[in-house]
Amino acid sequence: MKRLAFFDLDDTLVDRGQAFGECVRTFCSDLGFDEDVEQWLLGAMYERAYRSDFEKLRERFSLTVPVGELWQRYSRGMADAVISTPAVLSGLERLRSTGWLVVVVTNGAGDIQRAKLARTGIDKRVDAVCISEEIGIRKPDVGIFREAARMVGAEGLPGGWMVGDSAQNDVAGGRAAGLRTIWLSDGSDGVEADHVVSNAAEAIDLLLGLDGAHA
Ligand SMILES: [Mg+2]
Structure with missing residues (x-):
């Protein structure tokens, strides 16, 4: 799977x-x-x-x-x-080529978020994009994570991960939805993520390094 x-x-x-x-x-x-x-x-x-x-x-x-x-x-x-680094872009490609479904889950307006995704080339490197304005649910509401999973036929979020910089929207929201979480830390305390990293490329490396038993 x-x-x-x-x-x-x-x-x-x-x-x-x-x-x-x-x-x-x-x-x-x-x-x-x-x-x-x-x-x-x-x-x-x-x-x-x-x-x-x-x-x-x-x-x-x-x-x-x-x-x-x-x-x-x-x-x-x-x-x-906006810029997305080559390490992030190639990392997304590697995730997908090694059996990951990759979905962008973002709060914001549909047109501007899609413009950023297209301009950076992220849109061609993910399986789906779930934008709050387009579905009427915002992070941290668990409904947005459920909808994102539905988009790629992964209802129930089995063994899923959420990666993000917001302690509230991404980490607390992801945990509430039953996801494991990787937090791009801003240095604040008391955030209960499974892993803490300093950028998305590190988070991707961490996911790529998980063995089947723990992923
Ligand atoms: Mg963010």
């Missing part, structure tokens, strides 16, 4: 945190928006960005640029800015 590995996207398979500040700065300077707009966006979208953030922005700063254009520009900018 195939083994099951779920991966978070932002700040797990790609470096959203690093790309975000630069992307917002470029977005604002391209559109001639001032410092107040930039600061507002940096705060509002720190965790995650949705089209509705730009509706709020237009209202707050009486902007005339259509919301669709703002969202499209930002989404394209983020997709261009």
Whole structure:
């Protein structure tokens, strides 16, 4: 039977945190928006960005640029800015070639998450993508993990793993769903993951090193 590995996207398979500040700065300077707009966006979208953030922005700063254009520009900018390392990309390929089903399980808006997946080439290296906005369930709700498993015909999550950087969404959520967990640590205490690593490539190596009995 195939083994099951779920991966978070932002700040797990790609470096959203690093790309975000630069992307917002470029977005604002391209559109001639001032410092107040930039600061507002940096705060509002720190965790995650949705089209509705730009509706709020237009209202707050009486902007005339259509919301669709703002969202499209930002989404394209983020997709261009995020990076997935060669080690992660080849690691995903190795997992699949050694009998793992690989699924991205991410909170966020469908269009921007899919743009990042396509731009980095992750979309061609996974079996399925499960995005909260598209299914109406967000991590840490166990329902999103069940839906992700269903997408690849692995209902019941037998022997599955969840890899991610969020103690709440990925580790606590994954555990609640009966998954074993690998946490990309931010250094905080009291997180009960099965393994702690510093990046996704390390997590993939760890999964590849599991023998059949423990995987
Ligand atoms: Mg994350």
